[in-house]
Amino acid sequence: MIHNATTHTAELVSKREVIPGTFHFVLHAPALARQSRPGQFVMIQVQDGTDPLLRRPLSLSGTCGDTVELLFQVKGRGTQLMAAWEPGRSVSLIGPLGNSFIIPDVIKTAVLVAGGIGAAPLLYLAKILVESRDLQREFFFGAKTGKERALVEGCIVNEDFEYVFVTEDGTQKFQGFVTDTLAGELERKKINAKGACIYSCGPSSMLKKVARIAAAYNIPCQVSLEAHMACGVGACLGCVVEARGGFKRVCADGPVFDSRALEWNYD
Amino acid sequence: MTDKALDLSVTIAGIRMKNPLMVASGTFGYGEAYASFIDNNILGAIVTKGISLEPSQGNLPPRIVETPSGMLNAIGLQNVGLECFIKEKMPYLRQFATPVIVNFYGTSIADYIKLAERLTGVDGIAGLEANISCPNIKEGGISFGTDPAMASRVTEGIRKATTLPLIVKLTPNVTDIGAIAKSVQDAGADALSLINTFTGMAVDVDTCKPVLANITGGLSGPAIRPLALRMVWETLKRVSIPVIGLGGIMNAQDALQFLIAGARAFEIGTALFVNPQAPYEILNGIESYLQKRNLSALSEVIGTLQQ
Structure with missing residues (x-):
């Protein structure tokens, strides 16, 4: 198994516009909160229906008890729609996805x-x-x-x-x-x-x-890299980044990479 | 629940499937990506990511972009290659009570033949799906899938090279899909799957550049569903071999449209990205539909379109 993600129905507990255009969400999702580690992300469904079609990948900015936190900036249509959400809303999340930051024992x-x-x-x-x-x-x-x-x-x-x-x-x-x-x-x-x-x-x-x-x-x-994603689980190969030895999937091989493993030939 | 078990089984080209729900090539990896969401045993069949003789890196990113009710992809058929697939991916796929159909593609007829020969006899492969619809695959300047004569030649070559059930996957980027379908049938295909993606494009108006590094990509998702349905219906008027319908199927209602129009099975792809639970929901929805109509078998639904 390349990840242990499942689909979660979470409730938006609180919403705060930290600065104009950037929001902090707290979502009640106990199982997700328990399983998640720093660096991991979720695929969030913006709304029912087919437009926008794809879920949006968002990094977790924290967990606290039974809740997970998101800090995101409104960048496109998906995040714009999310900015209009009100507390109490039921939200479909897939997660936790991707790898996480490694904290070696030896570091001081x-x-x-x-x-x-x-x-x-x-x-x-x-x-x-x-x-x-x-x-x-x-x-x-x-x-x-x-x-x-x-x-x-x-x-x-x-x-x-x-x-x-x-x-x-x-x-x-x-x-x-x-x-x-x-x-x-x-x-x-x-x-x-x-x-x-x-x-x-x-x-x-x-x-x-x-x-x-x-x-x-x-x-x-x-x-930790960011990419547009379709599946978020390593299936579609849509989010690859150039790495030493070939393309790597940001969603499943990352989003956290050792900087030496990547080809930095992009801006 | 029901008093009697519903029979959702279908047989395509001798491949017996417990239900008509197949996962489309390129959307399910080599069967592992959705392991935490889906018990692979519930699927009618798994179609693997398309493989080629040698490993392929695929296209440079960006490879995907969302479009209204759809998405464009230009993955470029990135895959691990034939030998790695057999050695490293088949052992995992073999453990499920679900037929594995291997999608494959070549850049020449000789490639297709070599692939078909090598895959034949590999334990656990129930059938082959030949992808003759990739725009990157050209011989003599014409894609195999867009020219009836070329489609026929490549199908004939594969047919001679394998005893496995042969499904040929067709491209919608043609004027007359029925003509292609007919020539593929006559060349020995056991079944057809359609449609692959429509070639599309998106432009970033800020940079005035194409969004995709490959410039064009394949459109999938609910945006193409009515087109796919029409093509399946049109194809069925021209061929007698089974047709597997795909293109933007998101739920049971969508799937039923294809089945009623005559498709014997269907594949889902983009739906998985949006909703990994889709296979369960679609199968439950089809069962409810049968129950509501007091039907006991899916066969009583297939091809019941009233005209």
Whole structure:
């Protein structure tokens, strides 16, 4: 069996528009909450009928008791329709799908690098790291504007993480892309191959730079990829990414990949 | 429930299936992808992902895009190749009490023959489905599936190479599907499955580029269902061999339309992506339909179209 996903009927418990166009959903789905691990995703049915036809893949941003959490940005018609959902709604989910982030026993430092809505799976990982392990934790968050801080702040507390917030609009201490800051901070904090691991999710152009920095510092790096999907379970081969040794399915071989296993010949 | 057991069984080209629900090639992997949702034993038959002589990488991504009530795909027939399929995929497929039908394709008639020969005699294969409808497969500039003479030649070659039941899968991208169907029948096919996807296209208006790396892709899903149904009906007027209907079947009502029009079985594909429970729901729906009409066997429904 390549996954243990099943179909779940969940209830939307709460909905919050964190910043304009980005929503946080809490869904009651006990079995799914129990089985899920950070990095995994669900295929969510937008509505009954045939249009939109396909389910939408969304990363879990956390679990809490009997609930699972989603943090998503309205990008197309599917997410637009989801934004109009009201609490109490019954929702069909398939999950948990895909692999998950690996936390090696030997690591002493976890460096999380998130870009915009790519923070979603890393917030889930952050929570597990805080709960389960005593280690040095770094959270780099890159966003377009300062107000996107609301996506992560509140979830990431300063006692648990060394937090670096980088914005393109320059309203924060660090200006530019998160990847402009990453190498310098790794240098300054003397984070290197010894017992460190980088975890990253965000736009592919960002991931490519993170992978390059990780390679330069010889730090293992796990990236979570995003792709349009039809089945989400490894059947249709629609969501492949170029990897060393051939195409890999983002849904079933990923979404988390060792950055060294991928061909980074796209933007 | 019922007092008497309903008989949903059908026989296609000598392949006895407990019900008419088959999973379409390319939508079910090698039988493993839906293992956590579906007991493969409940299926009428499993049609595997199309295999070729050598492993194939398929097309560059992006490979899929959603369209109104449908989706375009340009996977490019990525597959593990003949020998790997036999060695690594067949042992898993063999364990179910469900006939395994192996979909295959070549880029020349010689390829088709080699594949058919090698697959014949492999334990656990109940039949073959020859894909002559892929736009990538060309000989002399013409796809096999769009030219009656070429379709006939490739079918004839495969026919001579195998004793297994032979299903030939037809493309809808033709002017007269009945003519192709007839020539495939006359060349020795035991059954037909139709339709494969319609060639379509989508453009990203922001970048002014095709959405798919392959530019065009195959349209599937409920958007094509009425076209598929019409083609099945049209084909049945021209051939006497069994026809398996497919194209956008999402539920029992959709499946029944094909059965009433004369299809002896049907395949589902895109429906699985949307609803992995679809096989159960469709089979239950067909049973309810029979019960409501006081029928005891599916055979009493097939081909009952009133005209």
